[in-house]
Amino acid sequence: MTAPxxxxxxxxxxxxxxxxxxxVDLDLQSGxxxxxxxxxxxxxxTLIRVLSGVLPSGGGEVLLAGRxxxxxxxxxxxRLLSVVGQDPPVDFPMTVAAYVGLGRFPHQGLFGGTSAADREEVxxxxxxxxxxxxRDRALSAISAGERQRATVARAVAQDARVMLLDEPTAFLDIRHRVAFYEIVTRLAxxxxxxxxxxxHDLTLCAEYGERIVLLSAGAVASQGRPEEVLTPENVRAAYGVAVAxxxxxATGAVRVTPLRGAPSG
Amino acid sequence: MTGGAAGKRGRLVFPALVAAFLGALALSAATGPVAIPFRKMADALLHGGDDTPARVLLSLRLPRALLGALVGGALASSGVAFQALLRNPLADPYILGVSGGAAVGALTVALFLSADASSGLPFFAFVGAALSALAVFLLARRKSGVSPERLILMGVVVGAFLNAVIMLMVTLSPPGKIPGALYWLMGDLGLGTPRRVAALFPYVALGVAVLLLLSRGLDLLLLGDQAAFQTGLSVERVKTATYLTASLLAGSVVAVSGLIGFVGLIVPHGARVMVGSGHRRLLPAAFLLGGAFLVLSDTVARAASPAGELPVGAVTALAGAPFFLYLLRRNGGRS
Incomplete structure (x- = not known):
């Protein structure tokens, strides 16, 4: 296996x-x-913020492409790492296309000229x-779900080798959730x-995640393939919910179903 | 940067703005007790001249109009920069108390060093502007961040305090050493001499050039600090450069024209409507529109009171204060 x-x-x-x-121990592999x-x-x-350098780590070591x-x-x-945050800006005073174009910033020179490659990526x-x-609608004039997709599009345009996405599907309906995971899988x-x-979507995670890291109270409770991590014991320990x-x-992936009325905790 | 919506109209905006800018200069130069027809103006500009209209034009009207264009353009550019820096549509060097700080800086030099240190005045006004901007920001800052309303409130408080300091300095200074209080508090372009225009020009040119270089960074600042950082912006460096440059622009013009309010507030909003919020187009548009607006305001002031008692700042405030209220209401309704 290549270096993470x-x-x-x-x-x-x-x-x-x-x-x-x-x-926390964590490896992200290319693809x-x-x-x-x-x-x-x-x-x-917090983990995403520390990995992206917004917050300084309080101990331990992070290596990005070995450095x-x-x-x-x-x-x-x-250019190496892009982040999609939780809150898409509501009042952003630009069109969707201009907003997505901001993702090209790290590829542009001092004068910020837009190249053909920039336009192509956008x-x-x-x-x-x-x-x-x-594309020509104002970001303030589209729905929350559309704004969230615009935020993902900006990160796609950034064209980084690592993408950290913080609950990018919170405002999306099932169709766009699936579309989102398809996009990420395709980029990989x-x-x-x-x-x-x-x-927070345990079922779609199991469909699309090749590897799952389960955090609980700041520590890795379990990590591995979906069927290794998504067990009733692990889910109950982390979330305090009884599940089957x-x-x-249809797909052979793990399916997590909350048990109604079952005692929790 | 604004996308395809600009289209055909987008291409016409800049020629129209340049025409408005030059038109305002010509109108201002033509207006006054001595009427100067445009043909005479062209003649004097091309060949010089020694008759009264030519001398009025070249030594009085034109320097005054050019000073107005530089001051208006610089104030509007400074407003754009402060609005991006503070992510606050109500920011403006006048409302933030930055212009007041600049005036105190300039007055300090004029009173205690040399009254004729006119080439050094813009620099000390810049120092005063930078210090008052920093003070307002630090006073407005809470652990949870800087709220737009608190920032404006602190700007008003600091501005009122600085206005009192200006009054004090002007009143206690020896007569004739510095221009009067009305000049400082309401702004005036009457000191527009070729020498002053030449002294101001490098400061404004430098400030506008630096802001243009920062324009992509200013776009990214709109995303918020965290997202801008993750998109590759050296956030602190760009913010510091923007703050210093906006203070330089506001400070250097205050040193030669006193406190002219609201140009930095209304002009950026007008320019945004025309060219969108991408700073590479917004900055030049705001400069041209700000220059035209202030030159026209000064022409109105001179036409309304030929003896020159009506300061240009009164005209801009007449237009600007209601507009500020409108923005305040709209902004308050949204949040």
């Missing part, structure tokens, strides 16, 4: 007195979609996310992108 694009060892982060991340699961407050967003994040310039880093990102018909397959997707785990007869 992102490799975190014993990564920790403290917020005041609270341990938000405790000695693989890894899903980051965990209840609210388990540290998923520590500090060894990269800002633009160089953004077109591709718009087409991939189905936003082409909305065709461009060798290493993707980390933080999510079986196989989807």
């Amino acid at each position: 694009l992102v490799s975190a060892r014993r990564l920790s982060f403290r917020y005041g007195e609270r341990d938000v991340l405790r000695e 693989r979609v890894t899903i980051l699961l965990g209840p609210n407050g388990s540290g998923k967003s 520590p994040p500090g060894a990269y310039g800002r633009r160089e880093m953004a 077109e591709r990102a718009l087409a991939m996310t189905g936003l082409d018909p909305l 397959g065709t461009r060798g992108v290493a993707a980390l997707v933080a999510s 785990c079986d196989r989807n007869p």
